[in-house]
Amino acid sequence: MTFHNRCCRHFGCKPGAFEDVVFWHCLFSKSRVTARLMHALNPAFFSADRKLIRSLAGAASYAELESELVDFRDDYIPGGHLREEWRMRVSTTKIARLAAEVFQDDPPGGDDGASSINQTKINRKIF
Numbered sequence: 001m002t003f004h005n006r007c008c009r010h011f012g013c014k015p016g017a018f019e020d021v022v023f024w025h026c027l028f029s030k031s032r033v034t035a036r037l038m039h040a041l042n043p044a045f046f047s048a049d050r051k052l053i054r055s056l057a058g059a060a061s062y063a064e065l066e067s068e069l070v071d072f073r074d075d076y077i078p079g080g081h082l083r084e085e086w087r088m089r090v091s092t093t094k095i096a097r098l099a100a101e102v103f104q105d106d107p108p109g110g111d112d113g114a115s116s117i118n119q120t121k122i123n124r125k126i127f
Contacts, residue, residue, distance in 0.1 A: 001060070002057060002058050003056050003057055003058070003099060004018050007021065007022055007102055009102075010102045011025075018053075018057065019050060019053050019054060019057075022053050022095070022098070023049060023050060025098065026091055026095050027088075027094075028087035028088075028089065028090075028094075030087060031086055031089075034086065038082070048089075049089055049090040052068075052072050052090065053090070056068050056069075059099075061103065062099050062103040065095075065099045065103075066096065066099070069092050069095060072092065073092055
């Protein structure tokens with residue numbers, strides 16, 4: 001199950017609403033009011049943030065998503081004072097926290113858990 005699927009399940013949203021839900025959830029809290037105004041006036045201002053969210057949608061594990069976030073953090077996104085000082089952008093830390101929350105039910109190793117559960121049952125029968 002992907003980050004997209006897990007977020008939709010977590011927030012109870014339709015698949016088409018994924019990008020908007022993650023975007024508004026992961027904005028810096030202090031910039032939400034001004035970000036709404038900027039979004040209404042110039043939605044393209046947030047194109048890098050939305051591109052990031054779309055690139056994370058297909059991540060099948062927390063590790064995969066985290067790797068994408070590292071790449072994004074390494075890229076410079078121009079935006080001047082609005083992006084940097086006013087923090088009118090998504091928080092990669094908030095995205096990572098959301099991902100940790102929606103991927104928390106994954107067992108180590110990234111499988112569906114069935115093999116480790118079955119192995120535990122087998123070990124109990126043997127001993």
